[in-house]
Amino acid sequence: GQNIDQPTEMTATEGAIVQINCTYQTSGFNGLFWYQQHAGEAPTFLSYNVLDGLEEKGRFSSFLSRSKGYSYLLLKELQMKDSASYLCAVRDDYGQNFVFGPGTRLSVLP
Amino acid sequence: DVKVTQSSRYLVKRTGEKVFLECVQDMDHENMFWYRQDPGLGLRLIYFSYDVKMKEKGDIPEGYSVSREKKERFSLILESASTNQTSMYLCASYSPRQGTSTDTQYFGPGTRLTVL
Numbered sequence: 279g280q281n282i283d284q285p286t287e288m289t290a291t292e293g294a295i296v297q298i299n300c301t302y303q304t305s306g307f308n309g310l311f312w313y314q315q316h317a318g319e320a321p322t323f324l325s326y327n328v329l330d331g332l333e334e335k336g337r338f339s340s341f342l343s344r345s346k347g348y349s350y351l352l353l354k355e356l357q358m359k360d361s362a363s364y365l366c367a368v369r370d371d372y373g374q375n376f377v378f379g380p381g382t383r384l385s386v387l388p
Numbered sequence: 389d390v391k392v393t394q395s396s397r398y399l400v401k402r403t404g405e406k407v408f409l410e411c412v413q414d415m416d417h418e419n420m421f422w423y424r425q426d427p428g429l430g431l432r433l434i435y436f437s438y439d440v441k442m443k444e445k446g447d448i449p450e451g452y453s454v455s456r457e458k459k460e461r462f463s464l465i466l467e468s469a470s471t472n473q474t475s476m477y478l479c480a481s482y483s484p485r486q487g488t489s490t491d492t493q494y495f496g497p498g499t500r501l502t503v504l
Binding site for chain 1: 392419421423428429430431432433436438478482484491492493494495496497498
């Protein structure tokens with residue numbers, strides 16, 4: 279079966295650091311993606327991991343451990359505009375399809 | 389710049405009506421997807437297509453059908469709309485042949501459908 283889990287909601291303060299976790303149990307794996315989705319808008323691509331370790335892109339970093347079926351998205355120096363939902367998705371073995379987690383709604387407070 | 393467009397941002401229909409949602413992409417992508425998104429449930433796959441005239445059922449195909457007559461266009465059809473189909477519908481496209489590790493899906497802006 280396919281199962282991807284994320285916390286439903288998180289709250290953090292402007293300027294702080296927040297870590298959003300994602301655990302997955304899927305029948306195949308060919309990469310893990312993070313997307314950002316502002317309310318009423320389409321998801322947009324943030325980051326991608328296929329090998330174990332940390333990928334850094336400016337204020338955003340994403341980590342993957344394939345043996346543990348675990349990833350996290352790290353957001354530094356939080357800004358109000360980072361208030362959004364963050365979606366974790368796993369691409370299947372054949373590279374054709376994606377399975378999404380439920381998403382984590384992040385609220386950044388002043 | 390990559391572009392996925394959907395025919396409507398907002399749509400209101402009555403129970404029993406036939407509803408067409410259209411999606412067009414301009415990136416020559418092979419794969420196209422229809423999802424619905426509901427609070428607390430995330431994105432759930434309805435159907436996807438990996439080639440013209442090809443379709444595969446996703447996790448929740450009941451009550452829906454799709455059509456892909458041209459590579460750039462993927463239509464979602466609700467044969468007889470019901471109130472439990474009120475949702476946000478998102479279309480996405482993707483090319484598995486790009487050969488780069490960061491191949492990602494590109495999403496349309498979404499259609500918020502209300503069935504009364």
